Amino acid sequence: xxxxxxxxxxxxxxxxxxxxxxxxxxxxxxxxxxxxxxxxxxxxxxxxxxxxxxxxxxxxxxxxxxxxxxxxxxxxxxxxxxxxxxxxxxxxxxxxxxxxxxxxxxxxxxxxxxxxxxxxxxxxxxxxxxxxxxxxxxxxxxxxxxxxxxxxxxxxxxxxxxxxxxxxxxxxxxxxxxxxxxxxxxxxxxxxxxxxxxxxxxxxxxxxxxxxxxxxxxxxxxxxxxxxxxxxxxxxxxxxxxxxxxxxxxxxxxxxxxxxxxxxxxxxxxxxxxxxxxxxxxxxxxx
Numbered sequence: 001x002x003x004x005x006x007x008x009x010x011x012x013x014x015x016x017x018x019x020x021x022x023x024x025x026x027x028x029x030x031x032x033x034x035x036x037x038x039x040x041x042x043x044x045x046x047x048x049x050x051x052x053x054x055x056x057x058x059x060x061x062x063x064x065x066x067x068x069x070x071x072x073x074x075x076x077x078x079x080x081x082x083x084x085x086x087x088x089x090x091x092x093x094x095x096x097x098x099x100x101x102x103x104x105x106x107x108x109x110x111x112x113x114x115x116x117x118x119x120x121x122x123x124x125x126x127x128x129x130x131x132x133x134x135x136x137x138x139x140x141x142x143x144x145x146x147x148x149x150x151x152x153x154x155x156x157x158x159x160x161x162x163x164x165x166x167x168x169x170x171x172x173x174x175x176x177x178x179x180x181x182x183x184x185x186x187x188x189x190x191x192x193x194x195x196x197x198x199x200x201x202x203x204x205x206x207x208x209x210x211x212x213x214x215x216x217x218x219x220x221x222x223x224x225x226x227x228x229x230x231x232x233x234x235x236x237x238x239x240x241x242x243x244x245x246x247x248x249x250x251x252x253x254x255x256x257x258x259x260x261x262x263x264x265x266x267x268x269x270x271x272x273x274x275x276x277x278x279x280x281x282x283x284x285x286x287x
Contacts, residue, residue, distance in 0.1 A: 001127045002136060005090045005143040007040045007068035008169060011210045014230055019212070021072070021236035025050040027061040029237055034065035041067055044236070045084075046074045046095050052083065056124075059088040070145065076102060078109035078117075085110060086123045091145030093172060098154040100161040103146075107167035110144050112137040115167065145169045147212075151177035156196045163207035170231065171204045172212040173197050188216060201227060 010017045017039040022029050025048060033041050043050075043058050055071065062069035070091035071084045081092055092110055097103050108116035122129035126136045146167055150156060151174030163171065175188035175197060184190040201211040205228060212231040213224045221232065234240070 001130075002125045002139050002143060003063060003066075003090065005068060005145055006066060007070075007091070008143065008145050010039065011170060011231065016230040017232070019070075019231075019233050020240075021233065022058065023048050023236040023238040024241075025054050025058075027054075027057045030058045030061040030067070030069075031065075033237060034062065034067040038067065040070060042070045042072050042093055042233070043089075044072045046072050052087070055084065055089075056087040063088065068145075070147065072149075076106040076109070078105075081106065081109045082119055082121075085118070085140075085144065086121050086125065088124045090143065091147060091169070093147040093149060095149050096151040096155065096174070096177060097148040097162060098152055099158055100165050103148055103162055103165045103168060107146050107165060110146055111141050111167060115141050147172050149174045150200050152181040153178075153196075154181075156200055159200050159203045160207070163204055163209045168209055170210050170212055171200060172233070173200060173214060175214065175216075198227070201229060 007017060007019075019040040019042060020033055020038050022033060022041050022043045030041060030043075041062055043055060045055065059069045059071075068090050069088070070093050071089045072093035072095060073080055073084065074095070076094055084092065092106070094103065094106050109118060110116060112118045112120065120133070120137070122133055122136075125140060126133055147170040148162060148168055149172045150159060150162070155162070156178070159171075162168070175193055176186065178196060179185055179187050179190060179193045182190070182192050182196065184192060187193065197213075201213070201224075204211045210231055211229050212233055213220065213229050214233045214235065215221050215224075216235075224232070
């Protein structure tokens with residue numbers, strides 16, 4: 001059945017929300033993310049080899065936790081978007097959006113007429129035709145979320161036109177590929193990259209389009225909150241798991257402390273910084 005898009009409601013209300021990229025192709029990853037308390041998850045099919053059945057199982061798992069499942073696609077092929085939405089995805093994340101026309105075509109592929117051209121189907125979201133499909137079509141257009149990632153110099157330069165496309169719900173930054181486009185590869189903190197990100201956020205705000213920022217260091221949230229941003233990504237679960245495992249192993253291999261035992265670092269939990277949240281440090285790579 002079609003579910004209420006809790007993320008879309010939170011964006012409209014200006015509530016603070018936190019998401020994460022799911023790069024491990026298993027429903028168990030979604031369970032961990034949901035139990036940890038995240039508000040939304042972006043299942044990555046751009047950089048990850050993952051079969052359609054697994055994606056659907058991951059979406060089902062998110063639904064069971066009322067965790068909003070979005071899917072990042074490899075491209076804006078309308079048939080790909082169709083199958084993911086028919087499988088229950090509550091939103092589509094479009095990578096490297098560089099112009100308004102491309103985004104407009106993708107929005108049309110995600111929306112039923114009269115707002116778009118999505119092919120009709122009475123699948124999972126439509127409860128297999130249990131209720132009025134005419135009502136379902138109207139509700140689906142209201143609930144589906146469309147996200148544009150800005151990951152290139154061209155996208156930054158055209159952000160004004162991009163934000164004017166009807167049906168765009170959220171702008172998500174992609175500093176890694178953006179840094180490469182700007183000639184400073186993997187330097188997401190480079191002044192030119194930071195300036196570009198801030199320009200995108202400022203323009204999105206001017207068009208009343210919410211902006212989502214990755215938190216790459218302990219002070220990032222404070223900086224973005226001061227600019228009015230309330231939607232955040234904490235990297236991907238694969239990288240976070242790797243660093244937690246690395247840290248845990250490093251601590252038990254550390255020299256024995258005064259009490260004669262290896263430190264456990266209070267369950268390896270990070271200390272809380274001045275901004276009232278656990279630091280994510282500069283270890284968060286861009287998915």
